[in-house]
Amino acid sequence: MSKASDNSGPALDVLQQLDATLAGRKGGDPAESYVASLHHKGLNKILEKVGEEATEVILAAKDAEGGKGRDALVGEVADLWFHSLVMLSHLDLSSADVLDCLQQRFGLSGLAEKAARPHNDQ
Numbered sequence: 001m002s003k004a005s006d007n008s009g010p011a012l013d014v015l016q017q018l019d020a021t022l023a024g025r026k027g028g029d030p031a032e033s034y035v036a037s038l039h040h041k042g043l044n045k046i047l048e049k050v051g052e053e054a055t056e057v058i059l060a061a062k063d064a065e066g067g068k069g070r071d072a073l074v075g076e077v078a079d080l081w082f083h084s085l086v087m088l089s090h091l092d093l094s095s096a097d098v099l100d101c102l103q104q105r106f107g108l109s110g111l112a113e114k115a116a117r118p119h120n121d122q
């Protein structure tokens with residue numbers, strides 16, 4: 001069990017529930033489940049959706065900066081997170097792996113981490 005999945009709270013409940021649903025859709029009927037249809041179509045289709053949703057997030061964020069469509073931005077980010085989770089699930093990974101990665105970065109400044117990289121040019 002990953003460290004992140006040892007924690008509790010509403011956000012983790014949502015991610016864990018979604019992870020379980022996505023994994024359960026593998027081998028499901030593509031006619032009855034959108035997630036099963038993505039797994040069935042394969043990684044390239046899933047990556048296409050991730051790319052589309054990322055673009056939609058960028059456009060929605062620019063609108064939100066202009067003061068309109070803040071709810072739309074939240075919806076687009078939800079779509080991006082969802083399709084990213086499908087991608088992870090397709091590759092036998094899950095939100096817990098990403099949460100563990102983020103947790104390990106706690107307390108480490110992004111600037112300090114970048115400066116410590118080998119062959120850092122900046």
Ligand SMILES: N=c1c2ncn([C@@H]3O[C@H](COP(=O)(O)OP(=O)(O)OP(=O)(O)O)[C@@H](O)[C@H]3O)c2ncn1[C@@H]1O[C@H](COP(=O)(O)O)[C@@H](O)[C@H]1O
Nearest residue numbers: 018021022025032033034035036037049052078079082083
């Ligand atoms: N969270 C989601 C979720 N978010 C978005 N979507 C779907 O993602 C699809 C693509 O969204 P788009 O806005 O890109 O729609 P589109 O452009 O018309 O899509 P395209 O056909 O052009 O690819 C839509 O059909 C949305 O309904 C989701 N589908 C499923 N879930 C979760 O996954 C569970 C399992 O879903 P099924 O596998 O369908 O039972 C659901 O109970 C939900 O919890």
